[in-house]
């Protein structure tokens with residue numbers, strides 16, 4: 001099992017396969033055994049590539065529970081994560097666009113992407129010491145509640161990063177390898193990040209993760225001495241390789257797109273029919289239903305969120321709570337029949353909760 005960082009035939013095959021499915025030029029890869037370690041490596045690689053040390057990340061994004069990763073994340077549950085100052089020096093946080101709850105909006109109430117970009121521009125100039133190595137983001141917030149930014153956000157953010165010599169680091173531990181119907185979620189916007197982290201779907205449950213940098217930055221992998229004891233062991237490589245092959249052979253990405261669209265269609269109808277559903281969101285199989293006390297005020301309905309989870313769980317649906325946003329990331333092989341079974345349970349549970357709170 002332990003070949004340290006040596007090349008093995010199965011690792012070679014995996015790396016070749018990854019270079020095939022990832023965007024062109026994104027092919028310098030280091031393997032690890034958990035997402036947090038891959039994120040740490042991405043942080044160190046960003047410093048090595050840029051010769052800078054600061055980082056900007058976003059409120060409510062999640063990147064793991066090691067100290068560097070915690071420094072990129074918000075103070076929610078901060079005590080649980082770090083018992084002390086939550087963030088290392090030089091790590092800054094900014095708001096990111098949530099189309100349902102925009103901080104910056106136009107006069108018609110719609111989200112104003114340019115205002116976010118302008119804010120970041122000013123923040124880079126005035127809120128940092130001018131030494132920002134990378135902007136680190138989840139393509140869509142996972143634990144934050146399946147929140148996707150507006151379509152023009154990432155292309156504009158990448159442009160801003162380029163203008164300021166800042167690397168663009170997409171943490172795709174959750175969103176990568178098929179979750180949203182593309183190999184990388186960033187493919188939806190034709191944005192090729194400088195640094196990417198992969199996990200979860202990458203090994204289809206087996207502990208194997210990756211930190212990937214663009215080919216032109218390959219020497220950073222050596223310069224940060226990127227290896228770990230178990231990262232890229234033969235079993236892990238075999239699991240990741242098999243996952244990618246099965247995704248291709250069984251047309252799993254197509255399934256995620258098709259059944260994901262079906263989910264969304266039903267969720268939109270649910271939004272019309274239910275007074276406590278304020279918003280439905282997602283791409284592919286990263287989905288969210290946002291519960292509110294009132295569709296006009298959009299006040300988050302945390303109590304309802306908790307109850308819906310409990311009721312659905314009691315009816316046989318296993319999932320993980322995320323406050324007032326019912327967050328769904330079903331198995332990538334889920335078919336329409338099982339999607340409908342799951343949504344039936346969720347809708348039934350929502351209706352019961354509405355009744356209990358006197359909505360219907």
Ligand SMILES: Cc1ncc(COP(=O)(O)O)c(C=O)c1O
Nearest residue numbers: 034035036062063064171173174
């Ligand atoms: C976006 C993102 N980054 C990093 C991590 C950390 O991965 P791990 O729990 O494997 O350390 C997670 C885990 O949920 C994640 O969702």
